[in-house]
Amino acid sequence: MEEQREGIVEDIWRVFSSMKLGLVLLGLVALASGLGTVFPQANIEPEKAKAVGQFWQMLGFTQVYSTIWFRLLLGLLCINLIVCSLQRFQGIYNRTFALKSPETVSSVPNKIRTTIPGESESLKTSVQNVLKRKGFKVTTTVGDKGWSFIAIKRRWGNWGSLISHISFVVLVIGAIMGTTMGFKGFFMVGAGTTIPISSINVSKGTVKQDFSVHIYSAEDRILANGERDNWYTDMSIIENGQEITRQTISVNHPLKYKGVTFYQSSFANGARLTVDIKDQKIPVVLQDHGGNYFQAPGTDLYLIAEAIRSDPQKPMMLYRVYKGKGVQPVQTGQISAGETIDIQGEYKLTLDGNAGFTGLQVKQDPGVIVVWTGCALLLLGLLLSFYWRTMVVSGVFESGQLTMGAMAGKTAGGAKQEFDDLIQDIQAK
Known part of the structure; x- marks a missing residue:
């Protein structure tokens, strides 16, 4: 029985130490990656992915990189690289540190x-x-x-190829860590809004953090010559009711907190309004072109901003009001800054001014450091292989x-x- 077990282990070792297997697995991973390029991926182009046939969706072609079979391929490739590396280690070590003088001319x-x-x-x-x-x-x-x-x-040039092989294992491990332990999401909210991070739209992974994000302001700055400067968001992190940190972020200048990174992604115009329902004041922020809506409590009235003029001197909003599931508005019009209007006799609406909507990409990727380590190892391996060859x-x-x-x-x-x-x-x- 012991000999049979040892024979099975040797057979498995022989299979995974095969270079042919490595080439086959590498080809399959490349083919799968090609499919991920040809087919729209659900986490990047959700609408296009939904249009793909059900058969292809069932096979996972619209979410290639998160499927079990793709991760299995990567895992088998890692095992193959590790086994091949272990098998070569002793020989490389001997060629580096255990050289013996030749005994004969031959x-x-x-x-x-x-x-x-x-x-x-x-x-x-x-x-x-x-x-x-x-x-x-x-x-x-x-x-x-x-x-x-x-x-x-x-002598260290001998280790170049081995380090290059190991770097691919490290890169794959880092990528798997990023997809299984992290998350990627997006949210767009108006100035003055506080949103729990657990409520954002997530395209992959799961949000495990429980802090909130408060948006003080969102701004699309234009230079004096008419060119766009950048999008800016003044935001803070709130945890256990306390403001932990506050920072103004912009494109290429993110905020990082507890491994979660907030990237400035987009911007939209908005309007700040005050709703008066039976002397109860409710602050409302609406996004341009109907990006969101306001439903008055206790009613089936839905208010949207059809268009917003972002001129800080003369803010103005075109609005529409819908009732229930109706597709035709029951009230339309325009409202200027400081003006108060009546909405269907249910509440009063006042335009206070402009308010920006900020779009933020949110990402947690614990595999980033591992991936960068793999990149450094790959660079080191290539340098040793091509520019520091042993003689x-x-x-x-x-x-x-x-x-x-x-x-x-x-x-x-x-x-x-x-x-x-x-x-x-x-x-x-």
């Missing part, structure tokens, strides 16, 4: 190779001095028939001549030139 690399005749001790001294001066770490072994050596330079030089002295060769992976051209320079310096000594 063990000397023959792709880049030459022979140097000379006296034993003078050649040994010359080889050691030249290699050390060139930055090599030299190990010399004395045998019965002569001596041998091995020298390594830029190993070894040789055996027998019968009055030194047979010397070099290994440098696939960089035969550069290594050959560097090797030739070493030979010239050794002979000159």
Whole structure:
């Protein structure tokens, strides 16, 4: 039974250590990502995603990156990369820190190779001095028939490919953390509004925080020359009834609190109004072009702003009032700043002035640091692989001549030139 269990483990290890499996999984992930590009994704284009056929929606093509089968592919690819990395680790370690001098001439690399005749001790001294001066770490072994050596330079270049493979695992882990542990949402509210973060529209993930956001003001600033400056939102975080922090954010200048980031995303004009119902004053903020509505308590009347003039000197609003489920307005008109009108005999309405509506993207992504770590590892791996390639030089002295060769992976051209320079310096000594 024990042998059978060990055999099963070896079979699983053999499967996941296969480079062919890695290529197949990588191809499937690329294909799935392509589908996510071709098909509109529900979290980005919800209306277009709904128009896709039910069959494709059922397969998850409109939410590729959050499906179980896509995450399974990523998980299997990670396992494959980890197993391959573990399998290669010992060999890379030995090539870096456990090099042994060749015992015979046949063990000397023959792709880049030459022979140097000379006296034993003078050649040994010359080889050691030249290699050390060139930055090599030299190990010399004395045998019965002569001596041998091995020298390594830029040893950390051996780890470039392994670090690059590990970086992909880290990137995938970071991406999975972002989609499973974080959330992404959006809300648009008017100035003077307080909204619990748990009530925002979420496109992915779940909001677990319980603080609120208060919007003091939202502004679309225009420069003196008529060009737009930026959108600005003066906002604060309220937790347990206390204002914790307050900041004015703008595009590319977000607010961060407890891992949640608020990004300035959009802006819309609005109007500040006061509703008087039986001497009860209710502040109301309406968005331009019917972005929201006000339903008077105890009535089935719905008030929207059809159009708003945002001129700070002469604010004005065109309004419509609907009753119940009716599609035709029961009252329309316009109202200027400071003016009070009657709405169907149910309440009085006063326009107080302009008010901006701010659109904020809200995101919590605990995998960001992991993703950046993966990017740094990938960059490090590429730099080591292409610009810090290891070079190993070894040789055996027998019968009055030194047979010397070099290994440098696939960089035969550069290594050959560097090797030739070493030979010239050794002979000159």
